[in-house]
Amino acid sequence: MVDYSPASRKRRKLDDGAPYEGPLPRKYRQWDASALVPHYNHKGDMPPSIQKWFPRRHQLFSLYDSGCLLDEVGWFSITPEKIADQIAERCRCDVVLDAFCGVGGNAIAFARTCERVIAIDNSPVRLALARHNAAVYGVVDRIEFILGDYISFARSYAQLASSSSKRRKIDVVFLSPPWGGPEYNKPGDSEAEGGERAAYHLDAVTPVHGKELFELSRRITPNVAYYLPRHVDLAEVGALLDKEGETVEVEEEWMGNRLTAVTCYFGGLAEGQEQLFDAETV
Numbered sequence: 001m002v003d004y005s006p007a008s009r010k011r012r013k014l015d016d017g018a019p020y021e022g023p024l025p026r027k028y029r030q031w032d033a034s035a036l037v038p039h040y041n042h043k044g045d046m047p048p049s050i051q052k053w054f055p056r057r058h059q060l061f062s063l064y065d066s067g068c069l070l071d072e073v074g075w076f077s078i079t080p081e082k083i084a085d086q087i088a089e090r091c092r093c094d095v096v097l098d099a100f101c102g103v104g105g106n107a108i109a110f111a112r113t114c115e116r117v118i119a120i121d122n123s124p125v126r127l128a129l130a131r132h133n134a135a136v137y138g139v140v141d142r143i144e145f146i147l148g149d150y151i152s153f154a155r156s157y158a159q160l161a162s163s164s165s166k167r168r169k170i171d172v173v174f175l176s177p178p179w180g181g182p183e184y185n186k187p188g189d190s191e192a193e194g195g196e197r198a199a200y201h202l203d204a205v206t207p208v209h210g211k212e213l214f215e216l217s218r219r220i221t222p223n224v225a226y227y228l229p230r231h232v233d234l235a236e237v238g239a240l241l242d243k244e245g246e247t248v249e250v251e252e253e254w255m256g257n258r259l260t261a262v263t264c265y266f267g268g269l270a271e272g273q274e275q276l277f278d279a280e281t282v
């Protein structure tokens with residue numbers, strides 16, 4: 001029951017004027033997630049498993065010192081800001097869906113190039129951190145945050161008839177699914193022996209096989225950007241396409257002298273295939 005008594009109104013007024021000393025602009029203070037995870041200013045305060053990321057914190061978020069927050073998964077899985085900006089430039093459109101938004105690395109970049117961002121994650125903590133970080137960057141009003149399972153979302157969306165008023169147009173889907181935890185990058189036996197690094201296979205993608213994830217997403221839009229490990233098996237990526245003549249463009253993402261990942265652009269996002277951008281989905 002809501003208490004509308006004059007005493008309560010007075011109390012609410014006092015609360016509204018309460019001092020706020022958190023990191024967000026005052027108008028966004030309801031999104032302050034500082035209680036969820038620490039903001040680290042010293043490497044030594046971090047759990048050992050994530051300490052190696054501390055020197056790179058400004059590559060992850062250039063506004064890190066303004067109060068950006070990451071949980072442990074966020075530290076090792078966020079897309080570094082310059083790479084996120086590059087992907088967002090390639091995905092410039094009206095409505096982009098960030099299917100696995102994590103702590104917001106890509107969603108924040110999309111908010112600067114797209115009219116509207118739909119950001120999904122099934123972790124309530126990471127979704128709250130993403131919203132907090134978007135508020136640090138001043139773009140929180142351009143992003144709709146949805147707590148949920150992308151696979152269920154995509155299946156329900158695909159079942160809606162294209163004429164249904166509930167089927168909101170989504171121009172681009174961006175996929176940065178979990179790659180299988182920090183283990184995904186462990187060198188295989190052959191590399192440890194000085195041989196080639198074993199390829200990363202799409203069956204290691206979670207929460208479903210990477211091929212199924214792609215096919216589900218293509219029922220939403222032909223325009224899919226798929227962020228994958230640098231050692232992904234590119235023959236498998238090419239084999240995702242069954243349409244004659246359609247090609248995938250693979251962009252290498254470098255940070256300094258390190259190749260960190262690849263982004264695979266499908267449909268109208270691939271250079272020379274712009275005419276596919278508004279094509280019907282299957």
Ligand SMILES: C[S@@+](CC[C@H](N)C(=O)[O-])C[C@H]1O[C@@H](n2cnc3c(N)ncnc32)[C@H](O)[C@@H]1O
Nearest residue numbers: 077078079100102103104105106121122149150
């Ligand atoms: C690689 S991280 C995404 C990082 C993000 N691109 C960023 O820059 O911060 C993958 C995210 O997918 C989320 N996730 C895992 N399974 C999911 C599912 N079924 N639906 C939605 N999100 C999921 C995890 O909680 C995690 O935050």
